[in-house]
Amino acid sequence: GAGVSQTPSNKVTEKGKYVELRCDPISGHTALYWYRQSLGQGPEFLIYFQGTGAADDSGLPNDRFFAVRPEGSVSTLKIQRTERGDSAVYLCASSPSRGGDYGYTFGSGTRLTVV
């Protein structure tokens, strides 16, 4: 596609439930990133994929969070036993290679609300 696509755009879930957030990067972009933006803050790094492998998952807050990118394209961020503190906008981004001089291209994000 022309841009980074994230679905759903909004997700409301009950505390304790499991959610999956999907990211479809720009075609041909090998690097994929997940960030989380809480209210009143800037985006914070969660995880970076180069191809199919999670090259750096140091930003995942705890083991309830997990992400996959099985075929090196679409990625899914999975959150188990959601908590109210997980409420945030989850942003996915991609780039042709690692880093890049022009930063990343971000998707519009998934706004997750845990009630």
Next chain:
Amino acid sequence: DQQVKQNSPSLSVQEGRISILNCDYTNSMFDYFLWYKKYPAEGPTFLISISSIKDKNEDGRFTVFLNKSAKHLSLHIVPSQPGDSAVYFCAARPQNDYKLSFGAGTTVTVRA
């Protein structure tokens, strides 16, 4: 620990005047700096960047200034236009790294 700080949460400026957004950082390993612009319900979009080997980079109405000794950068928008009304994020990363550290953002409102 907030390594990138934008101390002004908001800025209001009259159309045609200059907007100046400020950003401070604490990590001396940062050597590449970016500004992103974000409209409501959209993701951040890249605006302009600067490497630590430069002190100024200009792109049309947007100029970024870097003062390494002060660990400070600023974004100048001149002249400001109504379409510039958005949230602006300052971001930084170390050399050859991919992880961006973002500030909390400054909301710019351009008044007609």
